[in-house]
Amino acid sequence: MIESLYLNDSYLKSWTAKVVSVKDGKFIVLDKTVFYPNSGGQPWDEGYIVKNGEKFRVVYAGKFSGKISLEVNKVGLNEGDEVSCELDWERRYTLMRHHTAAHLLSAIIYKNFHAKITGNQLGVNRSRMDFSMKDYSIEKMRATIDEANQIIEKDLPVSSYYISREEALQKAELTHLAKGLPEDVKEIRIVKIGDVDEQADAGTHVKHLKEIGKIELLKTDNKGKNNRRMYFCLNE
Numbered sequence: 038m039i040e041s042l043y044l045n046d047s048y049l050k051s052w053t054a055k056v057v058s059v060k061d062g063k064f065i066v067l068d069k070t071v072f073y074p075n076s077g078g079q080p081w082d083e084g085y086i087v088k089n090g091e092k093f094r095v096v097y098a099g100k101f102s103g104k105i106s107l108e109v110n111k112v113g114l115n116e117g118d119e120v121s122c123e124l125d126w127e128r129r130y131t132l133m134r135h136h137t138a139a140h141l142l143s144a145i146i147y148k149n150f151h152a153k154i155t156g157n158q159l160g161v162n163r164s165r166m167d168f169s170m171k172d173y174s175i176e177k178m179r180a181t182i183d184e185a186n187q188i189i190e191k192d193l194p195v196s197s198y199y200i201s202r203e204e205a206l207q208k209a210e211l212t213h214l215a216k217g218l219p220e221d222v223k224e225i226r227i228v229k230i231g232d233v234d235e236q237a238d239a240g241t242h243v244k245h246l247k248e249i250g251k252i253e254l255l256k257t258d259n260k261g262k263n264n265r266r267m268y269f270c271l272n273e
């Protein structure tokens with residue numbers, strides 16, 4: 038069983054672990070990890086695995102057959118090694134701020150326009166959100182960003198908790214999601230922003246909305262009938 042420490046503490050930056058397996062010299066599985074694997078629109082974490090003072094740079098983290106596999110820049114790690122790990126915190130924290138901002142924006146877009154998010158890709162410089170929306174206008178999007186920035190000023194808390202599959206089936210907004218999950222998924226992690234949003238999510242988030250900073254609309258694109266694409270960045 039591999040422990041994904043980031044699920045319960047997204048602020049953890051260093052930890053010790055044991056190398057469970059090594060494939061082709063450079064693909065490492067640890068028993069405990071804080072390196073978030075590329076998934077759900079949130080890019081992978083980077084950082085270092087350190088063995089006896091020697092640093093191995095983690096250049097990619099992905100999930101394969103349910104295991105988080107870390108690609109390092111050189112060979113030298115072996116099964117059974119006791120290592121210490123360091124997260125590239127600046128990169129991760131920026132992605133956390135973008136992820137929470139994306140949840141807040143999707144909640145407002147849904148509340149005001151009943152528009153559903155169809156895709157998203159977070160980034161360290163800018164993030165992208167796709168949604169289907171009739172009668173779109175740039176003014177509506179500007180108003181959405183303004184509303185989000187006002188909510189950020191309230192500094193609402195962000196938290197996560199788990200509910201069972203059965204509980205999720207009772208909640209109207211989660212029923213669809215719960216039904217789509219494989220049978221062996223017994224628990225669903227929910228990320229909650231104050232009283233404005235709850236979403237099933239396995240990503241990493243900030244604890245307080247003010248950490249996001251200020252959301253700035255960069256541009257919007259038309260991606261076909263009712264399909265819109267929006268780019269935003271964050272300012273301190």
Ligand SMILES: [Zn+2]
Nearest residue numbers: 136140238240
């Ligand atoms: Zn999310």
